[in-house]
Amino acid sequence: MLYLLLLLPLFTLLGRKEARVLPALAVGTALLSVALALGLLGRAEGPFRLDGVGLFYLLLTDLLYALVALFARGYFAGEEAWRFYWSGALFLVAVHGAYLAHNLGVLWVFVEGSTLASALLIYHRGGARALEATWKYLMLGSVGIALGLMGVILVYALLNGATLDWAHAKALMPGVDAEGLRVAFALLLVGFGTKVGLFPLHAWLPDAHAEAPGPASALLSGTLLNVAFYALLRYAALVEAAGLFPFASKLLLAFGLLSLFGAALFLYGQREYKRLLAYSSVEHMGLAVFALGLGLPWLALFHTLAHSLAKTLAFLGASAVMKASRAKEVGQVGGLVRAWPSLGIPFLLSLAALGGLPPFPLFFAELQAVQAALAWPGLGVAYLLGLGLAFVGLLGPMGQMGFGRGRAGAARGLALWPLWALLALLWLLGLFPPVGVFKALEVALWKL
Amino acid sequence: MEVLNTLTLAVLATGVLMASRRSLDAIIRLYALQNLLLAALAFLLAHGEVHFILAGVALFLVKGVLIPAYLFWLLDRLEVSHEVEGYLSVSLSLLLAGLLTGLAFRVGQAFVLPTAPLPQGVPVGLALVLLGALSMVGRKKAVSQVLGFLALENGVFLLALAESHGLPLFVELGVALDAFAAVFLAGVLIFRIKGELGHVDTARMRSLKG
Numbered sequence: 001m002l003y004l005l006l007l008l009p010l011f012t013l014l015g016r017k018e019a020r021v022l023p024a025l026a027v028g029t030a031l032l033s034v035a036l037a038l039g040l041l042g043r044a045e046g047p048f049r050l051d052g053v054g055l056f057y058l059l060l061t062d063l064l065y066a067l068v069a070l071f072a073r074g075y076f077a078g079e080e081a082w083r084f085y086w087s088g089a090l091f092l093v094a095v096h097g098a099y100l101a102h103n104l105g106v107l108w109v110f111v112e113g114s115t116l117a118s119a120l121l122i123y124h125r126g127g128a129r130a131l132e133a134t135w136k137y138l139m140l141g142s143v144g145i146a147l148g149l150m151g152v153i154l155v156y157a158l159l160n161g162a163t164l165d166w167a168h169a170k171a172l173m174p175g176v177d178a179e180g181l182r183v184a185f186a187l188l189l190v191g192f193g194t195k196v197g198l199f200p201l202h203a204w205l206p207d208a209h210a211e212a213p214g215p216a217s218a219l220l221s222g223t224l225l226n227v228a229f230y231a232l233l234r235y236a237a238l239v240e241a242a243g244l245f246p247f248a249s250k251l252l253l254a255f256g257l258l259s260l261f262g263a264a265l266f267l268y269g270q271r272e273y274k275r276l277l278a279y280s281s282v283e284h285m286g287l288a289v290f291a292l293g294l295g296l297p298w299l300a301l302f303h304t305l306a307h308s309l310a311k312t313l314a315f316l317g318a319s320a321v322m323k324a325s326r327a328k329e330v331g332q333v334g335g336l337v338r339a340w341p342s343l344g345i346p347f348l349l350s351l352a353a354l355g356g357l358p359p360f361p362l363f364f365a366e367l368q369a370v371q372a373a374l375a376w377p378g379l380g381v382a383y384l385l386g387l388g389l390a391f392v393g394l395l396g397p398m399g400q401m402g403f404g405r406g407r408a409g410a411a412r413g414l415a416l417w418p419l420w421a422l423l424a425l426l427w428l429l430g431l432f433p434p435v436g437v438f439k440a441l442e443v444a445l446w447k448l
Numbered sequence: 449m450e451v452l453n454t455l456t457l458a459v460l461a462t463g464v465l466m467a468s469r470r471s472l473d474a475i476i477r478l479y480a481l482q483n484l485l486l487a488a489l490a491f492l493l494a495h496g497e498v499h500f501i502l503a504g505v506a507l508f509l510v511k512g513v514l515i516p517a518y519l520f521w522l523l524d525r526l527e528v529s530h531e532v533e534g535y536l537s538v539s540l541s542l543l544l545a546g547l548l549t550g551l552a553f554r555v556g557q558a559f560v561l562p563t564a565p566l567p568q569g570v571p572v573g574l575a576l577v578l579l580g581a582l583s584m585v586g587r588k589k590a591v592s593q594v595l596g597f598l599a600l601e602n603g604v605f606l607l608a609l610a611e612s613h614g615l616p617l618f619v620e621l622g623v624a625l626d627a628f629a630a631v632f633l634a635g636v637l638i639f640r641i642k643g644e645l646g647h648v649d650t651a652r653m654r655s656l657k658g
Contacts, residue, residue, distance in 0.1 A: 047618070105619030112626045116633055123637070131641050132653040138637070139584065142597055142630055149604050149623065150577070157561050157611035164616060180561060207656045 002048040008033050009092035017082040026069040026085050030062040049102035052444035058099040061223045067418040071316050072215040074414040087120035098227050104164045108152050115141040121216040122208050133211035140204040148191020154184035173241035188235050195228035198255045199262030202282045209278035214319020221281045222312035252293030259286020260386035267393030271329045280354050294372045298442035306361035310353040313422040317347030324409035330397045334406025346419040348402040355391045361429040459485045460572045467545045467579040472530045476519050483512030499617045510624045522635045534587040548578040569610030576603025588651040590638045
């Protein structure tokens with residue numbers, strides 16, 4: 001049955017190139033996957049197994065994919081929609097594989113697979129800029145992930161080639177050579193960190209997010225970055241089992257802070273709003289890594305959830321803006337809230353959510369992280385400073401696009417209710433953060 | 449032991465030559481040869497165990513035959529010159545290749561695990577990774593960057609072989625499949641780059657910044 005869950009998205013390809021059938025198939029396979037996955041928790045088959053953490057990310061990905069696919073129906077009207085749905089289906093297979101993998105080697109294979117499938121998403125219909133972005137992504141992504149593979153190999157060798165099975169490896173960890181495992185973790189962090197988009201390994205990310213068609217950008221930021229982050233979570237748990245978490249924690253905190261400051265500074269120089277959102281992804285993935293470094297995996301999980309929802313909403317909003325105004329730059333778009341409230345309100349609020357304003361869940365997550373980081377005052381103050389810097393960086397574009405002078409326009413045929421659904425979800429999560437659920441997931445990740 | 453040493457050194461030689469040669473045809477042939485040598489190493493380390501031999505054969509077919517054939521076909525169809533254009537002269541590339549190899553041998557000692565079946569392969573694997581990276585950043589043509597990536601990937605493969613008899617068979621095959629898919633995809637992109645821009649020079653692709 002796990003194999004069925006893995007391959008289910010491929011049924012989308014039965015829709016051939018029919019722009020009428022494909023969205024329904026895409027949404028259908030994603031929702032079927034959700035139902036199937038819920039019934040398969042705890043099952044194991046071959047190198048696959050579905051545990052709580054895998055299930056969480058799988059559900060998140062499939063639900064977001066369904067919303068994006070619904071939105072994409074109006075977005076690609078008249079264009080070559082099949083490219084999006086076909087590469088989306090391949091992407092979803094790779095992501096399913098990564099979250100189902102119970103073997104560190106298989107996990108690597110599917111993470112790399114997701115790179116290849118998402119390169120197709122970025123390329124879409126081509127053009128010089130998209131080609132450049134795709135090429136850069138493919139080369140940087142592949143080299144990064146090759147370094148990650150060196151880390152996987154070292155872990156395997158440290159286990160004397162006994163196993164790559166995740167639970168088995170974890171049980172063997174306490175006997176592993178500490179020096180070797182440090183080297184392996186550093187390689188893994190750089191390798192998977194390239195794909196997570198950690199500063200200064202993020203170079204592919206702004207180009208890819210800006211040049212991909214809007215719905216694809218939403219998938220990249222909302223779901224693809226999580227895949228590599230999930231691999232890091234797994235390895236952090238292994239390192240913890242070996243008793244080396246203090247070492248990993250320092251590296252994670254450093255990368256997290258670096259990403260926060262690096263991205264926050266870049267927010268100021270951006271004229272295109274999709275690039276702005278891309279740098280905000282670098283920032284938030286850095287914050288998730290930081291939360292993990294604080295020794296709070298539940299918070300890291302929660303942060304990725306809140307970021308995925310807010311960023312999917314923001315990118316869908318941005319693609320609607322681009323479709324209607326035909327302008328890429330912040331300065332050319334204005335007055336969205338007045339002229340087009342059904343889009344302007346959720347879009348503006350998504351930026352507020354990304355800036356960490358209450359009552360949105362990223363505010364709650366950042367507050368928790370500050371409290372924990374203040375145990376080392378310097379760390380807490382640096383974190384707060386970075387947050388403030390990033391918030392101010394988003395504030396200007398927010399005011400301009402929401403209330404300033406410029407084009408707004410309105411596009412017909414776009415389904416905007418997925419945006420409102422995401423906004424409602426964000427609100428709920430912010431007001432009632434389900435901390436208990438995430439602490440249970442942390443136990444599943446760390447202890448079992 | 450003698451044979452293993454010779455083969456390992458030969459792999460290193462193909463790596464250095466790949467980083468310094470100027471003709472794409474020669475580099476592709478060197479890459480095919482490198483895979484033949486790596487397959488031979490895999491056989492010798494297999495001690496008759498069937499699944500290692502199967503892995504060796506499958507990998508040789510994918511990386512030693514299929515990928516080089518695809519690259520030759522690609523070069524023919526592209527109708528561009530088969531010469532490598534780089535930022536570095538041949539002598540400078542050789543010098544850098546030598547320096548990187550020396551670095552790999554120095555650092556590599558720290559990577560060798562006590563249980564490694566082919567300890568001398570570890571620094572060579574690292575050297576291939578570094579030389580591959582050198583080719584990727586030092587060259588302008590998209591095809592030569594793909595070849596740099598392939599050399600880098602072979603370095604990772606040798607590392608797996610040297611440290612722990614290689615990864616489990618199904619993982620190894622998955623990795624090879626990924627490599628093939630990446631090369632195939634890169635090939636399609638190269639066609640599009642040529643069609644769209646009229647050249648395959650990645651150094652001239654500079655519209656995206658910051």
